[in-house]
Amino acid sequence: MRDVAIIGVGMIPFGRRDEDTLVDMLAYASMKALDDAGVDAVDALYVANMGGGVIQRQTAIASALVDRLSLLPAAADLVENGPASGGSAVKNGVLAVASGYYDVVLVAGGEKMREVTGWRATDFVATLTHPETEYPYGITLPGMAGMFTRLYMEKYGVTREMLVQIAIKNQTMGALNPYAHVEMMITKEGVMDSPHSVVNNPPAATPLHLYDMCPVSDGAAAVILCPLNRVKELTKNLPVVVAGFGQATDTHTLAEREDPTDLKAVTLAAQQAFERAKMKPEEISVAELHDAFTILEIAESEHVGFFKKGEGGKAVLEGKTRLGGQLPINVSGGLKARGHPVGATGVAQIVELTWQLRHELPKERQVKGAKAGFSINFGGFGNNVVAFVLKRGEK
Amino acid sequence: MxxxxxxxxxxxxxxxxxxxxxxxxxxxxxxxxxxPEGNVKLLTFTQIFNLPWGFDERFLYIGVVQFANGVKAMGQIDAPDGADLRLGMTLKAEWEPVRTVFDEPVYGLKLKPLG
Structure with missing residues (x-):
């Protein structure tokens, strides 16, 4: 198998993008990635999207994108893997290059969720739950997270303040990120301590509140992959090396997990990624974790090995996961602030880590001297998880 | 059941x-x-305020429960706002409408506090 490098990345600002179609967004992000790499042809495209068929009533989106970009006759596939679609598409692109079958691959992820009401968007995401034993009851992904949080709080002593501090940290960083959907800083007083907090931050899926949730977003992101040994002839950019990846699954229904607080797929995906990279969690400089709900940032940071079980929340309170701390997590603002256009998220995490590892971000967002990055893209409620370890390459 | x-x-x-x-x-x-048979033990639950398409209620309580013979399942909890629900409490399980689709009731597990 060949080593694989990321040689180009592109993203468009996430948020509400009424003026753009789904394919518009995918095309804009793809063009940015192609231009960033300096390539004008690819062998294959992998497109990540979860809801085109449901929300836009548009299918065969990869075929539409390859035509829109005039990249014909490149091979083009759509990857739908729920909220882990982006990570899955990147993984498929990496495998295609590593195998030696394709040399230059474009991976684009996008989602357009704001053209329907919140009522419809919530239902759309809930279609990933079990169609007979979960979906009919009106369960939502925030509801799944609420049930998980109640157990995690009881077992590991996670407090509401720990969750609030993650929301504050990530929205503070989002306010510095021009690609973020939510560019509004919040305070503990406003969302937890003051009498107004009851109105500002009402319960959403108990014990979780409004500001524990990521927003529903439109957006797209893209990356260009090639074999590490062809980087010099294809681009002037510093390569970022895909040092390792992992993917694992867990039971479809939450009720069938022997210990619902044990995110086995997160642990296994991370272990695979670290083993392939021949690296340890303590060697990571910056991480993008899938904080669709604040509790997930804590739980994932523990399950992947950054902190012991029960220590992730304390690490947040001690500032260890802030920019400048022991391990900055979600310096982009995470899903919490950058937004969560589901098909785009896993790709956007790779774009953010690439910028971090190329040391290209403004100093207020750059992790100084970042050498290795890590991501978790969390599909379903932890039933399909993709992890990556990336390393800064050499010119 | x-x-x-x-x-x-x-x-x-x-x-x-x-x-x-x-x-x-x-x-x-x-x-x-x-x-599954008999009453159930409440393993976890949530009160959801932002409901999906198809529900007109202001909120729903949803929980995961375990029957005495070991079967675990999700269901709706029939309880008023502010109900004193606790992990481990015993609930009564019934098979009742849980939503309506095209004016037809969809049946499922409905969980009710005892007493």
Whole structure:
């Protein structure tokens, strides 16, 4: 198998993008990635999207994108893997290059969720739950997270303040990120301590509140992959090396997990990624974790090995996961602030880590001297998880 | 409760709901169909305020429960706002409408506090 490098990345600002179609967004992000790499042809495209068929009533989106970009006759596939679609598409692109079958691959992820009401968007995401034993009851992904949080709080002593501090940290960083959907800083007083907090931050899926949730977003992101040994002839950019990846699954229904607080797929995906990279969690400089709900940032940071079980929340309170701390997590603002256009998220995490590892971000967002990055893209409620370890390459 | 069929692995005894072709623990392919019985223990729950399309209620309580014979399942909890729900409490399980689709009721597990 060949080593694989990321040689180009592109993203468009996430948020509400009424003026753009789904394919518009995918095309804009793809063009940015192609231009960033300096390539004008690819062998294959992998497109990540979860809801085109449901929300836009548009299918065969990869075929539409390859035509829109005039990249014909490149091979083009759509990857739908729920909220882990982006990570899955990147993984498929990496495998295609590593195998030696394709040399230059474009991976684009996008989602357009704001053209329907919140009522419809919530239902759309809930279609990933079990169609007979979960979906009919009106369960939502925030509801799944609420049930998980109640157990995690009881077992590991996670407090509401720990969750609030993650929301504050990530929205503070989002306010510095021009690609973020939510560019509004919040305070503990406003969302937890003051009498107004009851109105500002009402319960959403108990014990979780409004500001524990990521927003529903439109957006797209893209990356260009090639074999590490062809980087010099294809681009002037510093390569970022895909040092390792992992993917694992867990039971479809939450009720069938022997210990619902044990995110086995997160642990296994991370272990695979670290083993392939021949690296340890303590060697990571910056991480993008899938904080669709604040509790997930804590739980994932523990399950992947950054902190012991029960220590992730304390690490947040001690500032260890802030920019400048022991391990900055979600310096982009995470899903919490950058937004969560589901098909785009896993790709956007790779774009953010690439910028971090190329040391290209403004100093207020750059992790100084970042050498290795890590991501978790969390599909379903932890039933399909993709992890990556990336390393800064050499010119 | 005859409306729910769970599947007990004939080799290791693990109970599955919903159906699987192979046991999640030992990969065995033969199962004994069983039905959940009696009251249930509340394993976890949430009160959801932002409901999906198809629900007009202001909120829903949803929980995961375990029957005495080991079957675990999700269901709606029929309780008023502010209800004193606690992990481990006992609930009564019934098979009642849980939503309406095209003016037709959809039946499912409805959980009710005792007393």
């Amino acid at each position: 005859k409306e729910i069929t769970a599947y007990k692995c004939k080799k290791c005894g693990r109970i599955h709901y919903p159906k699987h072709e192979r046991c999640l623990t030992c990969k065995h392919r033969e199962f004994e169909p069983i039905h």
